[in-house]
Amino acid sequence: AAVARGLALAVLLVLSPAGAARQARRPNVVLILTDDQDVCLGGMTPLKKTNALIAQMGITFLNAYVPSALCCPSRASILTGKYPHNHHVVNNTLEGNCSSKLWQKIQEPYTFPALLKTMCGYQTFFAGKYLNEYGAEDAGGVGHVPPGWSFWYALEKNSKYYNYTLSVNGKARRHGENYSVDYLTDVLANMSLDFLEYKSNFEPFFMMISTPAPHSPWTAAPQYTKSFQNVSAPRNSNFNIHGKNKHWLIRQAKTPMTNSSIQFLDDAYRKRWQTLLSVDDLIEKLVKKLELNGELDNTYIFYTSDNGYHTGQFSLPIDKRQLYEFDIKVPLLVRGPGIKPNQTNKMLVANIDLGPTILDIAGYDLNKTQMDGMSLLPLLRGDKNVTWRSDFLVEYQGEGYNGSDPTCPGLGPGVTHCFPDCVCEDSYNNTYACVRTLSASWDLQYCEFDDREVFVEVYNLTADPHQINNIAKTIDQEILEKMNYRLMMLQSCSGATCRTPGVFDPGYRFDPRLMFSNHGVRARRFSAQSL
Numbered sequence: 001a002a003v004a005r006g007l008a009l010a011v012l013l014v015l016s017p018a019g020a021a022r023q024a025r026r027p028n029v030v031l032i033l034t035d036d037q038d039v040c041l042g043g044m045t046p047l048k049k050t051n052a053l054i055a056q057m058g059i060t061f062l063n064a065y066v067p068s069a070l071c072c073p074s075r076a077s078i079l080t081g082k083y084p085h086n087h088h089v090v091n092n093t094l095e096g097n098c099s100s101k102l103w104q105k106i107q108e109p110y111t112f113p114a115l116l117k118t119m120c121g122y123q124t125f126f127a128g129k130y131l132n133e134y135g136a137e138d139a140g141g142v143g144h145v146p147p148g149w150s151f152w153y154a155l156e157k158n159s160k161y162y163n164y165t166l167s168v169n170g171k172a173r174r175h176g177e178n179y180s181v182d183y184l185t186d187v188l189a190n191m192s193l194d195f196l197e198y199k200s201n202f203e204p205f206f207m208m209i210s211t212p213a214p215h216s217p218w219t220a221a222p223q224y225t226k227s228f229q230n231v232s233a234p235r236n237s238n239f240n241i242h243g244k245n246k247h248w249l250i251r252q253a254k255t256p257m258t259n260s261s262i263q264f265l266d267d268a269y270r271k272r273w274q275t276l277l278s279v280d281d282l283i284e285k286l287v288k289k290l291e292l293n294g295e296l297d298n299t300y301i302f303y304t305s306d307n308g309y310h311t312g313q314f315s316l317p318i319d320k321r322q323l324y325e326f327d328i329k330v331p332l333l334v335r336g337p338g339i340k341p342n343q344t345n346k347m348l349v350a351n352i353d354l355g356p357t358i359l360d361i362a363g364y365d366l367n368k369t370q371m372d373g374m375s376l377l378p379l380l381r382g383d384k385n386v387t388w389r390s391d392f393l394v395e396y397q398g399e400g401y402n403g404s405d406p407t408c409p410g411l412g413p414g415v416t417h418c419f420p421d422c423v424c425e426d427s428y429n430n431t432y433a434c435v436r437t438l439s440a441s442w443d444l445q446y447c448e449f450d451d452r453e454v455f456v457e458v459y460n461l462t463a464d465p466h467q468i469n470n471i472a473k474t475i476d477q478e479i480l481e482k483m484n485y486r487l488m489m490l491q492s493c494s495g496a497t498c499r500t501p502g503v504f505d506p507g508y509r510f511d512p513r514l515m516f517s518n519h520g521v522r523a524r525r526f527s528a529q530s531l
Helices: 002-015 017-024 048-055 071-080 101-106 112-120 184-198 259-292 351-361 377-381 477-491 495-499 512-516
Strands: 028-034 059-061 123-129 151-155 165-168 171-174 205-210 299-305 332-335 343-345 391-396 415-418 424-427 432-438 443-449 456-460
Touching: 028 259, 028 351, 048 259, 048 299, 048 332, 071 112, 071 351, 112 123, 112 205, 112 351, 123 184, 151 184, 184 205, 184 259, 259 299, 299 351, 351 377, 391 477, 432 477, 443 477, 456 477
Parallel strands: 028 205, 028 299, 059 343, 123 151, 123 205
Antiparallel strands: 059 332, 151 165, 165 171, 299 332, 391 432, 415 424, 432 443, 443 456
């Protein structure tokens, strides 16, 4: 009887003009999110199948960024469409609001997947890494299933490839170390194929597949452990050099790096590429299944990462969380209905745009949201005369131990993520905010650190794409002041005020009242001579 009722409903949907139109204008969406995949240092090179099946069949955004180069704040920005100062996830800890009870209460009910399910009638599927502290006992354990997910297969805590626990719709499932049944990237692929096989055919669907690759511990599938044996990290112009005129945390890195450090980062680079080969296989299986189901032509597929990565730049061995291009820039590839093949786009886009874009695809009124981002749909369709942003905000709150880092006790309190040769990747006062500008006339980054000296870094990326020369002391004073004001405004923006014209836009106007409208932000006036 249930089958008969389902068949009858199917017939009604097909025969009904309203039902047919509804199906036609409600595409499916798939979002593949990798973990720590750079684009500046060749991170997309191993993904030959992904390039052929998504990039060559759609659009590659050449200037895609994240507002915070760290997993949990960045993922929170994807889910909410908000800058970190609006979703309040500042680092990867519960205390930093990563998957905390407060996040669950204030932000999770209004994520774009929740709106897709409750307001747009989508069936929603999640598989993989969610937020770094997801599954913590103090925040409900793996029994907590965030609102908005019809099918939930979430990794407990941070990325692993073996010996992990999944929350399967709120029930713990333990996995071991048998490649054929436990290798996480393949498990995610198989779960995704099962969903596509058994889901309802009468509702559009949204899938978010969040792989562990290429995050540490960089465990490749057995068939790929010998790949890329002759590959090493790129030796570009900012590799293994002293970060002169930069914030003290960058200056403290030892230059030149030790041979052991270089060997370590080269090995990490190779292993990262090896793990991505399984992601490439996942993409191929997914696209083939969509094609077999007859759903590929009505499905948008997004491919991106939560942040970039560095391997030896400015003599920092390996990590993310810095303000430079290699950490904040990410791949973004999209294919789908109405997107012409083999395109590139140079517009400045950010991961806060993904939620608004997917809701726009689903037909949801974006004016009903509080999101800071913009819908990419006009860019995907190739609309003419689109008014677009020329800048966006980057913000990060540094982390440090109250005591000494056990790896480097001689450095004292306040640092963290230190390597054996006492190069540290983070500190309490590695807290900064930047305006990243890309306009017709300027390719500029302006950053301020929240420390005693209010340290400033400014880069002209047209002349200096690898951000070697900090021009804060030599740039025109008027530009410096305008960027300072713009930064203050973006740090207090919310929703539409995050999308106002940038400093170099024709419509830019400085209104001092905006400086004090939200968070009591006070402008800091300074001269180039005082920096």
